[in-house]
Amino acid sequence: MDQPVVSLVTDFGHTEYLAAMKVAIWRECPECRVVDFYHDVLHGALLQGAHLLVKAVAEIPDAVHLVVVDPGVGTDRRALVVRTDGLTLVGPDNGILEPVTRGTNDLEVREISFPAEGASPVFHGRDLFSPVAARLARGDDIETIGRKVPSLMALPSYGFDRFGDRVMTRVVHVDVFGNVQTPVPVKAVADLVDSDRNVTVWIAEDAHEARFVRTYGELDLEELGVLISSSGHLEVALREGPAAMLLGSRIGDEIAIDAE
Amino acid sequence: MDQPVVSLVTDFGHTEYLAAMKVAIWRECPECRVVDFYHDVLHGALLQGAHLLVKAVAEIPDAVHLVVVDPGVGTDRRALVVRTDGLTLVGPDNGILEPVTRGTNDLEVREISFPAEGASPVFHGRDLFSPVAARLARGDDIETIGRKVPSLMALPSYGFDRFGDRVMTRVVHVDVFGNVQTPVPVKAVADLVDSDRNVTVWIAEDAHEARFVRTYGELDLEELGVLISSSGHLEVALREGPAAMLLGSRIGDEIAIDAE
Amino acid sequence: MDQPVVSLVTDFGHTEYLAAMKVAIWRECPECRVVDFYHDVLHGALLQGAHLLVKAVAEIPDAVHLVVVDPGVGTDRRALVVRTDGLTLVGPDNGILEPVTRGTNDLEVREISFPAEGASPVFHGRDLFSPVAARLARGDDIETIGRKVPSLMALPSYGFDRFGDRVMTRVVHVDVFGNVQTPVPVKAVADLVDSDRNVTVWIAEDAHEARFVRTYGELDLEELGVLISSSGHLEVALREGPAAMLLGSRIGDEIAIDAE
Structure with a gap:
């Protein structure tokens, strides 16, 4: 500026x-x-x-x-x-x-x-x-x-691991719409997100079926979506509601996204 | 500016x-x-x-x-x-x-x-x-x-009807004080508001007695008032409390104001 | 500026x-x-x-x-x-x-x-x-x-009394962290705050043990502290949590701080 x-x-x-x-x-x-x-x-x-x-x-x-x-x-x-x-x-x-x-x-x-x-x-x-x-x-x-x-303190809990088609990370933010945000950048998962595969979101021991989409309006009401947020990170969202409440997920919780 | x-x-x-x-x-x-x-x-x-x-x-x-x-x-x-x-x-x-x-x-x-x-x-x-x-x-x-x-999409639910001394509309905003706000402009109801009549506020099937006032301080505690808001629209308010909670009214609810 | x-x-x-x-x-x-x-x-x-x-x-x-x-x-x-x-x-x-x-x-x-x-x-x-x-x-x-x-209206409830090592006042603010703030300026209690004495915080009839500290990090988790806030007033706080919730205290409540 x-x-x-x-x-x-x-x-x-x-x-x-x-x-x-x-x-x-x-x-x-x-x-x-x-x-x-x-x-x-x-x-x-x-x-x-x-x-x-x-x-x-x-x-x-x-x-x-x-x-x-x-x-x-x-x-x-x-x-x-x-x-x-x-x-x-x-x-x-x-x-x-x-x-x-x-x-x-x-x-x-x-x-x-x-x-x-x-x-x-x-x-x-x-x-x-x-x-x-x-x-x-x-x-x-x-x-x-x-x-x-010489250095600054690290924050090792901020990050992710990818094993094949599975990404394991933590919830790092829940935005004002209740979207569940992760630190996983688009470049790390571009091959998964552009696909037509089924996807499962794991929170704790619970599996939730979801779908890769580009934007919220592509989802049906109450259908869970996985998409790339406006900051370029992997996000779990509902069309018109708080995914964080549906998932019961909080900042710091482990979350896995599994594209079978 | x-x-x-x-x-x-x-x-x-x-x-x-x-x-x-x-x-x-x-x-x-x-x-x-x-x-x-x-x-x-x-x-x-x-x-x-x-x-x-x-x-x-x-x-x-x-x-x-x-x-x-x-x-x-x-x-x-x-x-x-x-x-x-x-x-x-x-x-x-x-x-x-x-x-x-x-x-x-x-x-x-x-x-x-x-x-x-x-x-x-x-x-x-x-x-x-x-x-x-x-x-x-x-x-x-x-x-x-x-x-x-040629045109833009309309929002027909935003509006009001007046039948004699009765105004039917919807709650379009609940402000920070809990005041219940409507889209009814003062010019459409000036003859009612300046009167000394009794007024009834209808939400769903419930009738609430109220009084036309100029400002909140004219009301008794817990007394419901109908007045012209600072934007020049019809509003339902309490003196020091949230009228929306008293009425149980939410944005989009039908509301009628009846000056008998 | x-x-x-x-x-x-x-x-x-x-x-x-x-x-x-x-x-x-x-x-x-x-x-x-x-x-x-x-x-x-x-x-x-x-x-x-x-x-x-x-x-x-x-x-x-x-x-x-x-x-x-x-x-x-x-x-x-x-x-x-x-x-x-x-x-x-x-x-x-x-x-x-x-x-x-x-x-x-x-x-x-x-x-x-x-x-x-x-x-x-x-x-x-x-x-x-x-x-x-x-x-x-x-x-x-x-x-x-x-x-x-000639004059403006007074607010007599804003103030405090000190009797020996006891300060009686009211809660005037609960900040965003849940810290309980009083109107007691540091100069009125400097001799107490710099001491190593035990301190008791009274809210209603309830006594809570506390400790004078300089900053939050000196407290143990769940330990109540009394300190000088960033505005230079007496404050009751927890290390990482809302003291107001622990004390059940609200704005206007009487509070006493007793340095035995």
């Missing part, structure tokens, strides 16, 4: 904490546009936060991406800035930043040494992360933020 | 899908102001979406109004731009755009032929409607958007 | 009413930045609204603060502008504006005499308060808004 952008993913809801973060950003970077990417991450749900960050980076690669899902605020968990393949990420070192860096090049991780005297030990989102994100967005040199560290 | 405005009515909530639409708008029109008019339309509720569009047009007639309540996304439902009496509307051709055009002049309907190669079949809000709305807001000629078509 | 700011606290949610207020602000002051400080005040909850205003003023002292929690809209309750110690507040005279003025100097209260012909009797937020806030933000003289009046 034509102006500096800070994109936010948090578990704060649209509350006073979000407002405080935006004010902190605008104090450092009045010309910054702030994009409220997603604020309803379940409290402390790193898998979901990581997936929303993957989505946010796909939509706005040119933004500074600030993620505050931070149950360890005020403890000794580190605060990081990550730059990789032109992406800039800011957030706590609890695993949430790692999935989006997979497969990228030139990973640079820095520990924020922002002068945080007077920072509230319960709100680094306002007192530490937001000013840093704003400074990076306005063009400050990343070297002013802190020293290089 | 002094800058181009795009106003949004959706059933996306304040989620990543809304963020993606805004980013798509700002990419085409960085100077556009985006107004989040209403995003909590019940999924696929065309009556409610149509009413929120009526409200939005009344508040910001000079905006481009983009409505995305689109259960038929990716099917053969058409994507439209409508211009009438200086209003500009963008959205799917599923009936949601029609009520606000009633009684207007110089209706022009165009089918969007935006080059949507690569558009996600599940998210025209981002890949088709938002860029079109942004281009119209920044001043692009409507002829560049698509060819004229 | 570098541009005029209007900060909003309402019980409107993120709805069409909020949108209408913003449009009304931008019509008078297109260059105004609007901060959505908090919109989920429980309907008519003056204690909570007053506390969110206290928080908002602490975060953005340089904004015009508009508060619309207004169950008496359209009745004879007055509409006020308050200026004190450089703060500017706009809202109804129902008590909600008073707590934040305590201890300030040079209190000036004016009754808004904005020409409100045609104003909806059910929506002064849009038709009266927003235009006034916008005009003050853009620099209009406060004398153009209305005449001085």
Whole structure:
């Protein structure tokens, strides 16, 4: 975009904490546009936060991406800035930043040494992360933020395995329509999705018959579909209703998609 | 207003899908102001979406109004731009755009032929409607958007009948306070509302005594009132509580208001 | 900040009413930045609204603060502008504006005499308060808004008492994490909070053991903590869960914190 952008993913809801973060950003970077990417991450749900960050980076690669899902605020968990393949990420070192860096090049991780005297030990989102994100967005040199560290914490539960025509993964997000979203990218399953095969969705011990479709309107009412979401990931959906409720599935649950 | 405005009515909530639409708008029109008019339309509720569009047009007639309540996304439902009496509307051709055009002049309907190669079949809000709305807001000629078509789909369930002192209609919105809102404009009932008559509100087979008032504070606690809402439509309300819960009424329900 | 700011606290949610207020602000002051400080005040909850205003003023002292929690809209309750110690507040005279003025100097209260012909009797937020806030933000003289009046309505239930090592107050807010917030400022309890004493939290007749901590991560799971929130007030919290649910406490409930 034509102006500096800070994109936010948090578990704060649209509350006073979000407002405080935006004010902190605008104090450092009045010309910054702030994009409220997603604020309803379940409290402390790193898998979901990581997936929303993957989505946010796909939509706005040119933004500074600030993620505050931070149950360890005020403890000794580190605060990081990550730059990789032109992406800039800011957030706590609890695993949430790692999935989006997979497969990228030139990973640079820095520990924020922002002068945080007077920072509230319960709100680094306002007192530490937001000013840093704003400074990076306005063009400050990343070297002013802190020293290089060798690595960031991984989030191994975010991922998938494919065995033949079976994909095993976890639910990483349930969207506003109740669609069940996975971290499986289209490129990993393109040969399955374009097929006419029957497909079975496994949640816990339960098997649900489903069908590969392009869009919701191709489904009959109450028929379960498997499709590629607007972010390019494998999704399980109903035509006009919450698939998550039908499946009884929650974020973190194991899910398998089996194209016989 | 002094800058181009795009106003949004959706059933996306304040989620990543809304963020993606805004980013798509700002990419085409960085100077556009985006107004989040209403995003909590019940999924696929065309009556409610149509009413929120009526409200939005009344508040910001000079905006481009983009409505995305689109259960038929990716099917053969058409994507439209409508211009009438200086209003500009963008959205799917599923009936949601029609009520606000009633009684207007110089209706022009165009089918969007935006080059949507690569558009996600599940998210025209981002890949088709938002860029079109942004281009119209920044001043692009409507002829560049698509060819004229003769008409748009109607939403006949949005409306009302008056028989003497009785008005029959449907609930089209329940607002954040639980007020029950109808599409009946003040001009159609001004002679009733200004009166001192008793009034009965019928929902299903149930009759509820009520009173015409100007504002909520004139009611006793638990007393049902009928009044003109801030958008100029007939509304049923309690003083400090959700009338919709008291009445057990939902969007789409028939409701009659009888001024004996 | 570098541009005029209007900060909003309402019980409107993120709805069409909020949108209408913003449009009304931008019509008078297109260059105004609007901060959505908090919109989920429980309907008519003056204690909570007053506390969110206290928080908002602490975060953005340089904004015009508009508060619309207004169950008496359209009745004879007055509409006020308050200026004190450089703060500017706009809202109804129902008590909600008073707590934040305590201890300030040079209190000036004016009754808004904005020409409100045609104003909806059910929506002064849009038709009266927003235009006034916008005009003050853009620099209009406060004398153009209305005449001085001697005082504003008080909210005596907002406050606390300290008896020795016991603090008695009320719950004024439950935040998005379920943390139970009080109006007790850190300076009134600093000697208690920094100690190693046991602490008991009383809600109704129930005593709950707790511990003073600096941040959530110092607590064990399910252990109740008492700490200083990011706004500098006494708060009761769990490490990863809603303390309000554990305590069964709601806004307005009496709460006592006893450091033996």
